Amino acid sequence: MPVPLHTTGKASFDDIYDRPDPRAYYARMSDLDYRIPELAKPFFQQQIRQYRASARVTAPTVLDIGCSYGINAALLRFDTTMRGLVGHYDADSDRAGLIRRDRARLDAHTGPTDVRFLGMDASRPALDYAHEAGLLHEVVHADLESGEPTDEQRAVLATADLVVSTGCVGYVTEKTLARVATAHPRRRPWMAHFVLRMYDFAPIAAELAALGYRTEQAPGLYEQRRFASDAERTQVLNTLSARGIDTTGREDAGWLYAALYLSRPLPKYHADTEDPH
Numbered sequence: 110m111p112v113p114l115h116t117t118g119k120a121s122f123d124d125i126y127d128r129p130d131p132r133a134y135y136a137r138m139s140d141l142d143y144r145i146p147e148l149a150k151p152f153f154q155q156q157i158r159q160y161r162a163s164a165r166v167t168a169p170t171v172l173d174i175g176c177s178y179g180i181n182a183a184l185l186r187f188d189t190t191m192r193g194l195v196g197h198y199d200a201d202s203d204r205a206g207l208i209r210r211d212r213a214r215l216d217a218h219t220g221p222t223d224v225r226f227l228g229m230d231a232s233r234p235a236l237d238y239a240h241e242a243g244l245l246h247e248v249v250h251a252d253l254e255s256g257e258p259t260d261e262q263r264a265v266l267a268t269a270d271l272v273v274s275t276g277c278v279g280y281v282t283e284k285t286l287a288r289v290a291t292a293h294p295r296r297r298p299w300m301a302h303f304v305l306r307m308y309d310f311a312p313i314a315a316e317l318a319a320l321g322y323r324t325e326q327a328p329g330l331y332e333q334r335r336f337a338s339d340a341e342r343t344q345v346l347n348t349l350s351a352r353g354i355d356t357t358g359r360e361d362a363g364w365l366y367a368a369l370y371l372s373r374p375l376p377k378y379h380a381d382t383e384d385p386h
C-alpha cells in the first residue's frame with residue numbers, strides 16, 4: 110500500500126501515533142532509520158547542563174512537545190540509542206508487560222534522576238503509555254494549535270524550564286509554542302527544537318522574539334530519517350527547491366534533514382528574576 114502523504118508532501122504516520130503501546134511506532138521508525146531523537150540527545154543534555162549552571166537549579170523540568178511514547182525521555186533516562194529502544198520494544202508482550210519492563214528498567218537505571226520530564230502530545234494513548242511506564246513524570250494532552258490550554262494544563266506547562274522537540278514542528282506552529290512560552294506569566298522557558306528544513310522557522314522565531322526571546326540556528330544539519338517513498342522524496346525536494354534550499358548531498362541523497370533552533374529569553378524573563386516566594 111502506498112505511504113499516505115500530508116498536504117505538505119511529507120509522509121503521514123498518523124496511524125501509528127495513537128496505538129496503545131509503542132511497538133508499531135518503533136518498528137516503523139526503524140524501517141525508515143529514524144534517528145533525529147538520538148542525534149538530538151547530546152544537544153538536549155548540553156542544554157540541561159547549561160540551564161542547571163545558569164539558573165542554579167539542581168533538577169530542571171524538561172517539556173517535550175510532541176513527545177509521543179516518551180522517546181526523548183526514554184533515550185535520556187534509559188541512557189540508550191534508537192537501535193537500543195527499537196530492540197527493547199521488539200517484544201512479545203502485552204501492554205501491561207511492556208509497562209512493567211519499562212518501570213523495572215527505570216528503577217534499575219542509574220541515569221539522570223535529576224531531571225523532571227513532562228510531555229505534551231495530541232495523542233492520548235501515547236501519553237498514557239509514557240506516563241504509566243514512568244518515562245514522563247507528568248503529561249499534558251492538548252492540541253494548542255486549536256485552542257488555549259485549560260488552567261490545569263497551563264499550570265503544568267508553566268513549570269517547564271526547557272522546552273524541546275524532535276519531529277514535531279510542522280505539526281505545531283508558533284501558536285503552540287507561544288502558548289507554551291507564556292504559560293508562566295513572567296518566566297520564559299528555554300527552547301531547543303529540531304526542525305525539518307521543509308518548515309520555515311522564521312514565523313516561530315518572530316513570534317518568540319515578540320515574547321522576549323533571541324533565536325539562533327545552531328551549526329550543522331541532522332539526519333532525521335530516510336524518505337518513506339519516491340512520492341514523498343519528489344514532493345519534499347520540490348518544497349525545498351521552492352524555498353531556495355540547496356539539497357545537494359543532503360535530501361537529494363535520500364534523507365530528510367533537520368536544523369536545530371535554540372531560543373533563549375532575555376535576562377528579565379530568566380528564572381532567577383522570579384519572586385523568591
Ligand SMILES: C[S@@+](CC[C@H](N)C(=O)[O-])C[C@H]1O[C@@H](n2cnc3c(N)ncnc32)[C@H](O)[C@@H]1O
Nearest residue numbers: 126175176177180230231232252254275276280
Ligand atoms: C513524528 S512524531 C514525533 C514523536 C517524537 N517526538 C519523536 O521524535 O520520535 C509527531 C508527534 O506529534 C504529535 N502531534 C501532532 N500534532 C500535534 C499537536 N497539535 N500538538 C501536540 N502534538 C502533536 C503526534 O501525535 C506525534 O506524537
